[in-house]
Amino acid sequence: MYYWTCANLLPENREYLKSLPEEADVAVEDLRIRILHGDFDEGEESSSSPGYPGNRFRSLARKSIYQAYILGHTHIPFHTIIKGVHFINPGSVGRPFDGDPRSSFAVLTVSSGNITVEHFRIPYSVEEVITGLRENGLPDRYAEMYRTGRKLH
Numbered sequence: 001m002y003y004w005t006c007a008n009l010l011p012e013n014r015e016y017l018k019s020l021p022e023e024a025d026v027a028v029e030d031l032r033i034r035i036l037h038g039d040f041d042e043g044e045e046s047s048s049s050p051g052y053p054g055n056r057f058r059s060l061a062r063k064s065i066y067q068a069y070i071l072g073h074t075h076i077p078f079h080t081i082i083k084g085v086h087f088i089n090p091g092s093v094g095r096p097f098d099g100d101p102r103s104s105f106a107v108l109t110v111s112s113g114n115i116t117v118e119h120f121r122i123p124y125s126v127e128e129v130i131t132g133l134r135e136n137g138l139p140d141r142y143a144e145m146y147r148t149g150r151k152l153h
Helices: 002-008 011-019 054-063 126-135 141-148
Strands: 023-028 031-036 068-070 078-082 085-089 103-111 114-122
Touching (some): 054 078, 085 103, 085 114, 126 141
Antiparallel strands (some): 078 085, 103 114
């Protein structure tokens, strides 16, 4: 699927994607938010996983200049607060890997210095996606991934 995507991206879309930063810092009402795709450190278990070691989150929270981290990578939604620091993974709009095939996203709200996070699940036409995969010659095993909301192994 990744090779197909790379081969079929328009050059301008490829350039746009390459231009995006890997990480970003955002300030909202004097709160600092760090946005990154996944791991904090190379070689560690994915920091964007709900099973990520709590002691690592505690260590990050203790020395953090941020009030929230928005992470991705695992496509598994979660939100936890450790030592006042929010760790959030919104999940995935098109390929969640937590066993629920519906789109997953989160809304982070900052109001009067407080952070709230709401996760949402929205159904979409998985069968239309599967039809598109087949029409483009992608292997049938991807159909199971989309239907079950589980990562391929």
